[in-house]
Amino acid sequence: MTTKQRSVSRSTPKALKPFHQGDVKILLLEGVNKTGVEILQRAGYSVECHAKALDPEVLREKIKDVHAIGIRSKTQLTADILKDAKKLLVVGCFCIGTNQVDLEYAATHGIAVFNSPFSNSRSVAELMICEIIALSRQIGDRNKEMHTGQWQKTSKNCMEIRGKTLGIVGYGHIGAQLSVIAEALGMNVIFHDVIQMMPLGTARQVASIDELLSTADFVTLHVPETDETKNMIGDREIRLMKPTAHLLQASRGTVVDIPALAAALKEGRLGGAAVDVFPVEPFANGPDFVSELKGCPNTILTPHIGGSTEEAQSSIGVEVASALVRYINNGTTQGAVNLPECALRSINADSKTVRVLNVHHNVPGVLKTINKNLQDFNIEKQICDSRGNVAYMMADVTVESEKDLDAIYERLEGMQHNVRTRLLS
Numbered sequence: 001m002t003t004k005q006r007s008v009s010r011s012t013p014k015a016l017k018p019f020h021q022g023d024v025k026i027l028l029l030e031g032v033n034k035t036g037v038e039i040l041q042r043a044g045y046s047v048e049c050h051a052k053a054l055d056p057e058v059l060r061e062k063i064k065d066v067h068a069i070g071i072r073s074k075t076q077l078t079a080d081i082l083k084d085a086k087k088l089l090v091v092g093c094f095c096i097g098t099n100q101v102d103l104e105y106a107a108t109h110g111i112a113v114f115n116s117p118f119s120n121s122r123s124v125a126e127l128m129i130c131e132i133i134a135l136s137r138q139i140g141d142r143n144k145e146m147h148t149g150q151w152q153k154t155s156k157n158c159m160e161i162r163g164k165t166l167g168i169v170g171y172g173h174i175g176a177q178l179s180v181i182a183e184a185l186g187m188n189v190i191f192h193d194v195i196q197m198m199p200l201g202t203a204r205q206v207a208s209i210d211e212l213l214s215t216a217d218f219v220t221l222h223v224p225e226t227d228e229t230k231n232m233i234g235d236r237e238i239r240l241m242k243p244t245a246h247l248l249q250a251s252r253g254t255v256v257d258i259p260a261l262a263a264a265l266k267e268g269r270l271g272g273a274a275v276d277v278f279p280v281e282p283f284a285n286g287p288d289f290v291s292e293l294k295g296c297p298n299t300i301l302t303p304h305i306g307g308s309t310e311e312a313q314s315s316i317g318v319e320v321a322s323a324l325v326r327y328i329n330n331g332t333t334q335g336a337v338n339l340p341e342c343a344l345r346s347i348n349a350d351s352k353t354v355r356v357l358n359v360h361h362n363v364p365g366v367l368k369t370i371n372k373n374l375q376d377f378n379i380e381k382q383i384c385d386s387r388g389n390v391a392y393m394m395a396d397v398t399v400e401s402e403k404d405l406d407a408i409y410e411r412l413e414g415m416q417h418n419v420r421t422r423l424l425s
Contacts, residue, residue: 013346016329016355016424024328025087027062029053030072032094036317043325052284060084068324070094071101073304074283079105089422090327092320096120096307097252098337099225107338107390110359110420114323114335118173119315120307124222124250125177127306129185131274132218135246136161138272140300157244157271162186167216169209170223170251171197178220179203190215213240218248225252235260244271246298250306253277262292265299272298276306331357331394331424340385340392353380353396355424356408361417362391370395373411377404390419 018024024045028037031051040047045068053074054062063069063085070092071077077091079102091101093115106113134140137158145152166182168175168191179189179200189203192212199205206212209232213219219241223229233247234257241247247270249256258279264270275293281304282288293299307316326332332343339359347353356374360366367384370393382395399405405423412421 012349014349014351014353016347018328018422018424024068025066026068026070026324027066028070029059029075030094032070032072032321033313033317035314036070036092036094036321039318039321039325043329045328056081063088068092068328070320070324073097073100075100077101077106082106082109082111085111090114090324092324094313094316094320097225099252103338107387108361108419112327112333112336113338114320114327115337116316116319119319120309120312121173121177123309123312124174124306125181127276127302128178128220128248128250128274129181131248131300132161132166132182132220132246134300135218135248135272135274135298136164138298141298161218163188164217165190165215167191167206167212167219168203169193169212169219169221171199171203171205172222174222174250175220176200178222187218209237210240213237214242216245217242218246220248221251221255223251223255225254230254231257233257233261235263238264238270241270243269246270246272246274248274250274250276253279253281259292262296265293265296272300274300274302276302277304329424331355331422333392338387339390340387342383342385342392342394344381344383344394344396347396351398352400353398354405354408356393356395356397356412357422357424358393358412359419359421360391360393360415361419362386362389363417366391366415366417367393369415369417370412373415374408377408 026040026045026047028047028049030053037047037049060081063081065087067087068090069088072095077100082102082105088111091106091111091113093101093113096115096117098113098115101113103113142152163186165188168179168189171191171193175191179191183189183201190206190212191203192206192209197205232255238260261273265273278291293301323335333339334341334343358370374397378398380396380398384391384393405425409421409423412418
């Protein structure tokens with residue numbers, strides 16, 4: 001018996017590029033990792049890099065002529081800055097947070113925003129483990145004493161972390177990884193999250209943050225910056241903690257009431273703290289850091305370095321730069337934080353198909369108007385989704401000439417509720 005083998009021919013995807021746009025210009029600030037720079041350069045874009053954030057007035061001028069900008073946490077893309085960015089298509093936040101960007105303004109002006117929510121999770125988790133051990137042995141204070149010539153050998157209030165309870169507030173990617181590492185070191189893990197989460201290992205979810213605070217020997221924070229999390233750890237919450245407990249803050253600067261924490265440490269109502277993020281952080285490296293926590297006992301202060309490892313920055317560079325390329329060249333919004341997440345399968349290389357992309361206001365009848373404007377052409381595939389007041393449509397359309405492309409663009413740009421139209425051919 002013979003088996004007939006059939007060869008399956010696979011079509012080559014069409015390499016799309018923006019129609020009538022010219023060179024794609026990218027502005028990268030704050031020392032974006034070389035992995036991200038190389039991806040953008042390989043895509044054929046014109047890339048301008050800066051090691052630091054730009055002065056707002058310089059940024060305002062620079063942003064007028066670019067199609068994409070890559071930033072980290074220092075650059076503030078407010079509505080006032082973005083209003084001058086008439087060509088801007090997309091913002092890449094080469095970090096976790098996006099609160100430095102006016103997301104609503106960006107969305108309503110057709111500017112997609114991408115970030116890297118998970119790439120530095122391991123780095124942050126490892127820093128937490130490092131600081132848990134350092135706090136339990138008062139390494140920070142002993143180190144400072146040694147550097148000033150003091151020899152203070154003591155075991156008072158120093159302990160092993162084995163058998164101690166770690167309380168994790170926010171059991172997302174960072175919290176879950178931290179949970180696994182801590183358990184491997186012999187710690188008991190409890191956690192609190194606003195949604196029901198699947199525990200890893202023998203970790204246990206508790207019903208309230210008050211229960212967690214009153215039980216844990218070490219408390220770590222991994223929550224986003226929202227109205228609900230602002231000062232979520234204040235004087236009342238700190239007083240719920242054991243006087244020997246330690247607080248580790250690696251989420252957002254507004255989550256902890258810093259004066260309340262400083263008072264608790266100075267009065268001996270808390271065993272120690274490690275803080276990596278602050279309500280107000282210096283714009284640049286230098287001697288300008290001010291905080292009530294300076295000089296507090298058994299307190300480790302670090303300059304927002306939770307995700308600052310070579311591995312994390314390399315992964316972030318790849319993740320965000322790849323998202324920018326996919327959006328610019330294919331229109332894919334998967335992973336965007338301010339637009340609906342849409343994607344279409346590739347177009348065959350030998351076809352006459354082009355991709356039509358349209359951001360519009362989410363009001364009744366707009367999709368009907370779009371399709372009426374496309375009625376002279378064959379729509380091979382189409383997707384449309386909305387997010388709040390903004391909607392995003394992708395459609396692959398068969399055209400015969402460049403004249404057809406011009407006609408499609410003019411029709412969609414002329415719609416009453418159009419925000420931005422792009423064509424990829």
